Structures are given as structure tokens and as C-alpha cells.
Amino acid sequence: MRAKRILTLVGTPVAAVGLLLTAGSPALAVDHEMHTDDGDPGGRVQFTAGGDIVRVDDLEADGYAAKLFVYNPNGTTRYTVQAGTAGTSKTVSAGNGGVYNLAEGTAYTFKICLHKTSGDSYCDSAVWAG
Numbered sequence: 661m662r663a664k665r666i667l668t669l670v671g672t673p674v675a676a677v678g679l680l681l682t683a684g685s686p687a688l689a690v691d692h693e694m695h696t697d698d699g700d701p702g703g704r705v706q707f708t709a710g711g712d713i714v715r716v717d718d719l720e721a722d723g724y725a726a727k728l729f730v731y732n733p734n735g736t737t738r739y740t741v742q743a744g745t746a747g748t749s750k751t752v753s754a755g756n757g758g759v760y761n762l763a764e765g766t767a768y769t770f771k772i773c774l775h776k777t778s779g780d781s782y783c784d785s786a787v788w789a790g
């Protein structure tokens with residue numbers, strides 16, 4: 661009986677601390693989202709400016725990959741990110757360094773497409789600031 665009482669007392673503060681830590685760390689909100697232009701969108705990009713977090717999702721196992729192109733303000737390709745062909749995702753961020761670290765306040769063009777070896781289709785694009 662005494663051992664049960666001690667475990668209850670010891671376990672309670674630990675659970676409370678865990679709950680406080682979980683509640684104190686909110687998820688970063690997505691600033692922008694865009695889908696491919698097919699009837700049942702097979703690709704999506706989400707962008708969070710804080711940390712330049714870019715997530716590309718291949719939403720359907722349809723043989724197409726979701727491919728994102730990010731263009732510099734002068735129109736040159738900054739980088740591309742591709743997420744599989746069977747419902748997968750890929751995330752890059754400023755933490756990866758180099759081309760993934762976007763200049764604050766600079767407008768970049770994001771273009772999401774469905775991709776096969778024959779080319780890109782159902783593309784949509786938008787200009788978002790880093």
C-alpha cells in the first residue's frame with residue numbers, strides 16, 4: 661500500500677511537468693499553402709517564413725511526384741524539391757543552409773507541379789517573401 665502511494669506522488673509532478681512542456685511549445689503556423697492545379701490535387705507545398713520551412717507533399721500514390729521550384733527574384737532557379745511518387749513528403753529549411761536560407765523580406769516565386777519523366781504538368785505558382 662505504501663509503495664503505491666509513493667508512486668502516485670512521484671508520478672504526479674512528472675506528468676504535470678510533461679504537460680506544461682507540451683503546452684508551452686506551440687507548432688509553427690504555416691504562412692502559405694498551394695496545391696497543384698489538377699482536379700484532385702496530387703501535390704502541395706507549405707511555406708513557413710520563420711525558418712524558411714518548405715514542405716512538399718505528394719498527396720496521392722498515382723505515379724506522379726510533387727515537384728517544387730523556387731525561383732530567385734531575377735528568375736533563376738534557386739532550388740527544387742521533389743517528393744516521391746507514392747504519397748510521400750520532403751521538408752527543407754534554412755537549417756539546411758545554402759540555397760534553403762532565404763533572404764528576409766525578399767520575394768521568391770514558388771511553383772508546384774506534378775512531375776513524371778516526360779515533364780511537369782498541373783503547375784501553380786505564387787510569390788511569397790522569405
